[in-house]
Amino acid sequence: MTTQPAPMTRVRVDQAKTGNLSSLTVLRFSGDITGTSNDAVFGAYRQVPADTRKLLLDFTKVEYINSSGIALLIELLMAAQKDNRTARSFGLSPHFQKVFMMVGLNQYIHHFPDENSACAAF
Amino acid sequence: MKKTFALFLLFVVASAGLRAENAPAPATQITLGRSMVALTEWKFQPGDNPDYAQPAYDDSAWKLMSIEPRANYHDPYFSSDLYIPGWTARGYPNLTGYAWYRTRFKVMGGNKNLWLEMPPDVDDVYQVYANGQLVGSMGKFTANHVTAFYSHPEEFHLPTADTNGDVVLALRFYMQPESVLWNFGAGGMHAPPVIGLPDTVALLQQRNQDVILHTDLSYLLLGLLALIAGIAAFWIYRMDRSEQAYFWLALAFAMEAVVSISNFIASTTYWESYAANVLINDLIGSALGPLFWLLFWAYWFRLRAIRMVGRIGWTLVLLEVLTFSCLLQPVMGTLIPLGWTHDLWLLSTIWTFVFAVLLVAVTVGGIRQDRAEGWTALPAVVLLGITLFSTDLEVIGVPVSYFPFGIRLGIGDVSLFVLILVVLGLVVRRFLRSQMRQQEMAQDVKHAWEVQQVLIPAELPHVPGLTIESEYRPAREVGGDFFQIIPHATDGSVLIVVGDVTGKGLQAGMLVALIVGAIRERVETSFDPLAMLQSLNRRLMGRGHAHATCLALRIAADGSATLANAGHLPPYLNGKELPMEGALPLGMVESAQFSVMHFQLAPADTLMLMSDGVAEAQDEQGHLFGFDRINQLLQQPISAAEVAASAQNFGQEDDISVLSVTRTATMKAVPA
Numbered sequence: 001m002t003t004q005p006a007p008m009t010r011v012r013v014d015q016a017k018t019g020n021l022s023s024l025t026v027l028r029f030s031g032d033i034t035g036t037s038n039d040a041v042f043g044a045y046r047q048v049p050a051d052t053r054k055l056l057l058d059f060t061k062v063e064y065i066n067s068s069g070i071a072l073l074i075e076l077l078m079a080a081q082k083d084n085r086t087a088r089s090f091g092l093s094p095h096f097q098k099v100f101m102m103v104g105l106n107q108y109i110h111h112f113p114d115e116n117s118a119c120a121a122f
Numbered sequence: 123m124k125k126t127f128a129l130f131l132l133f134v135v136a137s138a139g140l141r142a143e144n145a146p147a148p149a150t151q152i153t154l155g156r157s158m159v160a161l162t163e164w165k166f167q168p169g170d171n172p173d174y175a176q177p178a179y180d181d182s183a184w185k186l187m188s189i190e191p192r193a194n195y196h197d198p199y200f201s202s203d204l205y206i207p208g209w210t211a212r213g214y215p216n217l218t219g220y221a222w223y224r225t226r227f228k229v230m231g232g233n234k235n236l237w238l239e240m241p242p243d244v245d246d247v248y249q250v251y252a253n254g255q256l257v258g259s260m261g262k263f264t265a266n267h268v269t270a271f272y273s274h275p276e277e278f279h280l281p282t283a284d285t286n287g288d289v290v291l292a293l294r295f296y297m298q299p300e301s302v303l304w305n306f307g308a309g310g311m312h313a314p315p316v317i318g319l320p321d322t323v324a325l326l327q328q329r330n331q332d333v334i335l336h337t338d339l340s341y342l343l344l345g346l347l348a349l350i351a352g353i354a355a356f357w358i359y360r361m362d363r364s365e366q367a368y369f370w371l372a373l374a375f376a377m378e379a380v381v382s383i384s385n386f387i388a389s390t391t392y393w394e395s396y397a398a399n400v401l402i403n404d405l406i407g408s409a410l411g412p413l414f415w416l417l418f419w420a421y422w423f424r425l426r427a428i429r430m431v432g433r434i435g436w437t438l439v440l441l442e443v444l445t446f447s448c449l450l451q452p453v454m455g456t457l458i459p460l461g462w463t464h465d466l467w468l469l470s471t472i473w474t475f476v477f478a479v480l481l482v483a484v485t486v487g488g489i490r491q492d493r494a495e496g497w498t499a500l501p502a503v504v505l506l507g508i509t510l511f512s513t514d515l516e517v518i519g520v521p522v523s524y525f526p527f528g529i530r531l532g533i534g535d536v537s538l539f540v541l542i543l544v545v546l547g548l549v550v551r552r553f554l555r556s557q558m559r560q561q562e563m564a565q566d567v568k569h570a571w572e573v574q575q576v577l578i579p580a581e582l583p584h585v586p587g588l589t590i591e592s593e594y595r596p597a598r599e600v601g602g603d604f605f606q607i608i609p610h611a612t613d614g615s616v617l618i619v620v621g622d623v624t625g626k627g628l629q630a631g632m633l634v635a636l637i638v639g640a641i642r643e644r645v646e647t648s649f650d651p652l653a654m655l656q657s658l659n660r661r662l663m664g665r666g667h668a669h670a671t672c673l674a675l676r677i678a679a680d681g682s683a684t685l686a687n688a689g690h691l692p693p694y695l696n697g698k699e700l701p702m703e704g705a706l707p708l709g710m711v712e713s714a715q716f717s718v719m720h721f722q723l724a725p726a727d728t729l730m731l732m733s734d735g736v737a738e739a740q741d742e743q744g745h746l747f748g749f750d751r752i753n754q755l756l757q758q759p760i761s762a763a764e765v766a767a768s769a770q771n772f773g774q775e776d777d778i779s780v781l782s783v784t785r786t787a788t789m790k791a792v793p794a
Contacts, residue, residue, distance in 0.1 A: 035625050035667075063744055066776060067734055068624040071669040074710055095737070095748055103671065103689035104704040104714075 009037035011044035016056065016115075018122035024054035026115075030061035035068030041076055048085075054122050055080050058115065060091030070103055077108035090118040150227040158239070158318030158326065161225055161291070162190040166209065166310075170220035170294070175251035177290035181224050187212065189314040206314075207307030208245055217309060218302060223293040227317075228286070236289070237323035241313035242275035242330050245301050246396065251292040252280045261296070268296045270396035272388045275330035277323050291315075300400070300450055303467055306519050337530045338389045344535050345382030351542055352376040358549075367421035371545065374414035378538050381407035397451070404513075405446055409439045412510060415541070416481050419499065422548070423488030431484060438480070442473040471514055478507035495548055502537070502544040509537040570631045578604060578634075585609050585616045588677065589786050593766040595735075595778040602630030603733045603779035606641050610649055614679030617649050620781055621672035621690065621708075622733040630777075633668050636661065651676050651686035655708065655716045659688065662709030669709040673731065681723040681785055688716045691737065694730040695721070697756035699749075728784040730756060732765065735776035739769040747772045 014026040025048045033041070048055065057073075065073070080087050090112045092100065097111055112118035150163070166187035173179050189206055209217055229236060238250065240260065247261025247270045258278040262269035280289060293315075301308045316326065352375030359368035381403050388399040413435050420431045448458045448466050458466070485503040489496030512522045512533050522533040578601075582590050590607060605620040619641050623633040640661045644654055651674035662668045673690035677683045685693070685700070689707035692700045703717040723729065732752075739747035747769050755765055762780040769778050 064738075064740065064746075066738065067622060067669075067671065068667075071624045071667065071707065071710070074669075074706065078710070095746055098749060099734075101704045102691060104706040106704060107706070 009033055009040040011040050013044050013047045016119060018054060018119050020122075022054070022122070023052075024056055024119070024122060025049065025052045026056045026058055028058040028061070032064040032066075033062060033069035033072065034064075034066050035072070037069060037072055041072055042079075045076060045079065053085055055085045055087045056115070056118055056122075057087060057089040057109070058091050059089060059096070062091070062096075065096055065099070070099060070105075074103065074105060074108070077105065081108060086122065088112060088118040088121060090114050150225070158316045158322050160190075160314040160316050161227065162314045163188055164223040164225045164293075166221065166223055168209075168214060168217050168221045170222070174222045174224065175256075175292045175294065176254045177226075177288070179224075184224065185213070187223065187310075189311050191313075205307075206312045208305075208309030208312060210302055210309040211307035212309075214309065216302075218297050218299040221295050221297070221310060223295065223310065224290065226288055226290045228288050229317075235320060236280040236317050237320050238278045238280055238291070239316040239318070239323050239326050239330070240276045240278065241311050241315060242273055242334060243312040244273050244295070245297045245305060245308045245310060245312075246270040246273075247296050249294040250278050251294065252278075253288075253290050254292075255281050257281065263296075270296070270298055271392050271394075272396060272399065274392070275327055275334070277327040279320075280317070298396075298451060299463065303449060303463065303513075303517065306516055333528075335390055336528055337525075338386055340529045340531055340535050341382045341386035341389065344538055345379045345386060347542065348375045348382060348538060349379035351545070352379055365421075367418055370414050370418035370421055374411060374418050375542075377407055377411040377414055381411065382535075382538075400450060405443060405450070408510075409442050409446070412477060412481065412506065413439045415503075415506060416477075416484060419481070419484045419488060419503065422499075423484070423491045423496065425484065425487045425491070427487070431480065434480060435477070438473050438477045442470060442477070445470045445473060471511070474510045474514075478510050481507050495551070498548060499544055502540045505533075505537045505540055509534045567628055570628055578638075579607065583607055583609055586614070587679070587786055588616065589782075589784040590618075591762040591782045593762040593778075593780045595766050595770055595774065597735070597774055597777050601777040601779075602634060603735065603777040604634045604638055605731075605779060605781055606638060608641075608645050615649060616677050617645060617651070617654070618675045618677070618731070618781065618783065619654060619672065620675075620731050620733070620779065621670050622735070622777065622779075623670040624667065624707075633662075633670065636668075637670060637672075649676055651684050652716060652718050655686045655688050659708045659714055659716075660712070663712050665709065669707045671707045671734070675729075675731070675783075677723055677783070677785075681725075681727075683721050683723050684718065685721070686716050686718045688714070691732060691734055694732075694752070694756050695723075696727055697730075697753070699753075723783075723785045725785050728782055730762070730765065731781040731783070733777060733779045735774065735778035736765065736769040736780065738775055739772045739778070740775050741773045 009029065009031045012028040012030075014028060016024055016026050018024050027044050027048075029041075031037075077087055087109045088111075089109050091114075092111055100106060100109075100111065110121065112121060164187045165181045165184035167174065167181065167184040174181075187209070191206055209221060214221075238252075238257075240248070240250065244260070247259070247263070247268060249259040249263055250257050257280060258276065260274060260276045261271055280291075293311075295310050297309055316323070318326070352372045355368045355375055356372035359365065359372055362368075384394060384399055384402040384407075388394040388396070394402075416435045417432060420428045425431060445466055449463065449470070481503055482500075485496060485500050487496075488499060515522050515533075524531045524536075578594055579592075582592055585607070592605065592607075594601070594603065594605075596603070602623040602625055603621070604623070605618070608617045608619075610616065621637065623630045623637065625633075637658060640658055641654065644657045648654065648657075654674040655672060658670075658672060662670065671689035671691075673688070673693070674686045675683060675693070685702070687702050688705050692702040694700070700719065700721065702719055705717045706714045708714075737747055737749055737752060751768075751772075752765075755768060762782040765782075766778050766780045
């Protein structure tokens with residue numbers, strides 16, 4: 001099989017409102033999340049305003065996360081927890097929802113089916 | 123304009139007893155046989171006046187200006203000694219703008235169908251009047267503007283002589299102020315015009331054009347060579363964008379190509395004006411070209427002060443462009459007084475000198491980084507530095523062009539050729555060294571693979587009462603999956619540890635070696651699965667990105683099993699996934715809580731353990747193999763090898779390891 005180069009990870013940092021209209025920061029991931037995504041992921045996290053306490057991760061445009069990518073997300077969520085931030089996520093495929101549960105990521109983040117329900121849950 | 127061309131004089135046979143006398147002397151009498159006659163004696167007058175074109179105008183006060191080749195004047199652009207210095211070297215050092223030449227001759231004999239061949243090397247452009255009638259021009263003249271081009275040979279048909287049989291030729295020349303700066307002896311004609319019969323003048327014109335094409339072929343050849351080199355450099359850069367040296371190399375070659383091809387077009391056609399050529403060649407090319415070379419060498423040698431070099435380089439280029447712009451029309455003569463010309467030229471030379479010193483300093487820095495490469499580059503860089511002064515050398519009469527086989531080879535062309543050779547040599551040297559390193563790395567990988575063969579058991583230990591099958595298919599030579607099957611020495615139990623470290627390749631393989639070593643050490647004191655994971659977790663903590671999912675399973679002699687999991691895919695018991703809580707992989711958190719469960723393995727029960735390489739196999743469309751396909755596969759009896767093959771055939775992305783454990787009978791404790 002010809003190995004295709006993995007789509008580069010891109011992360012867009014957006015601002016949104018929660019259910020009670022307080023502000024939150026959304027990290028919108030796209031492409032694959034792998035071991036080479038470190039700069040993209042943590043580069044985006046560094047752009048999160050210091051006073052942000054609510055973090056929403058958007059995985060709707062993510063197609064693949066390998067084990068290194070999972071480790072990277074765990075590190076991201078541990079960093080968010082250390083910074084007193086609450087995290088939610090949405091847009092994960094059922095496959096990666098299972099992987100998230102398997103590796104204990106549900107200790108750090110609650111997953112929701114869509115952005116509205118995730119925002120409302122903050 | 124610097125397109126000296128004296129070779130055509132070889133074709134001129136001045137057989138017609140041409141003599142010039144002081145105006146208003148009678149016309150020079152010319153007899154044309156089958157040859158041509160060079161018009162060498164002219165009257166000359168600075169300034170501009172339309173009356174100068176009229177045959178009746180009295181030019182007796184004009185100065186005589188002989189356009190006859192003299193000894194000891196070497197053509198700085200051609201391999202000829204027949205160069206005639208222009209008016210700035212003959213009594214009018216500061217004259218720019220308009221000036222006129224006049225001559226009067228009478229053709230004896232019956233043939234009055236005369237043609238004029240103007241010299242190919244003039245400064246800068248001209249109009250030809252014969253008996254007061256404009257017969258043609260080289261360059262574009264409008265009421266308010268003159269557009270100059272590189273000199274080209276031109277032929278003109280002369281009108282019939284007047285009633286006396288006399289022909290009065292008046293040549294109206296225009297020279298731009300900046301031409302004085304980079305031409306030795308600029309001004310007017312550098313070879314005599316020639317008159318002759320149509321066929322012979324046409325032959326001469328063709329010959330002149332052929333010689334120009336031949337002489338300037340070097341521009342085209344080197345331009346194409348630089349273009350190919352630039353494309354190759356850019357291709358290498360696209361392959362590895364971390365090597366920025368190739369980006370600047372591509373730009374440097376591209377700039378050389380643009381300048382050379384622009385010169386070729388300007389010297390052989392009228393497609394590109396002189397001003398456009400100056401803009402491309404002298405303003406942009408001469409400034410940016412050396413800067414790109416400077417940045418290439420700075421990146422090539424990986425100098426620490428690369429940012430400072432860049433800042434100084436860009437500053438010098440800006441200063442040079444600003445200074446040089448002041449020397450060009452329309453700035454010169456309007457915003458800047460003509461009297462500042464030489465001071466500005468000196469300032470421009472100072473910037474160039476500082477730039478050349480910086481270029482050499484970068485190479486000396488390169489010698490400190492890599493002596494062999496630095497010393498190899500130094501001659502090419504020094505030559506490039508000298509090339510930056512080629513115009514200054516031309517102005518003071520130092521030859522900077524050579525003519526092997528009649529093709530002009532300027533010092534800049536030689537420099538470019540040497541740079542191409544040196545860069546090619548250095549790239550090949552680095553490529554060979556890279557190949558050697560890759561061979562060494564391949565050898566390291568082979569050794570790592572051999573070590574892994576020792577760590578990952580090819581032959582499984584015999585465990586009474588269990589049938590164990592394993593299949594391991596790494597994605598690369600060295601994999602990141604691992605498993606260990608360790609029978610207890612006395613109680614009949616067996617400890618099975620499977621896992622998957624993050625990443626692939628050699629780095630993952632090294633981590634596997636660490637983990638397997640830790641497992642072997644731990645079982646000396648404990649067979650407890652949870653204790654095993656906690657021990658491994660401590661080993662991985664604080665090792666950066668050293669993480670691994672892991673599963674430890676102890677099956678006792680009576681079939682009771684204890685399973686501890688750190689983020690690994692739970693085993694499938696008789697085709698059904700064991701329900702386990704998730705847990706973090708090893709190496710993430712020091713005080714991680716790992717999930718533990720107990721169950722009974724009955725006779726004929728089969729446990730299937732596998733790494734995430736199975737579920738995350740991907741086909742060409744990006745579809746995952748997924749958990750549903752695993753569930754379907756396991757609904758019927760299937761071997762570990764068949765599971766692994768299914769995933770691999772689907773599209774392997776990661777290491778694949780599958781272990782099946784079937785309880786065949788009651789396991790017995792080994793007597794102590």
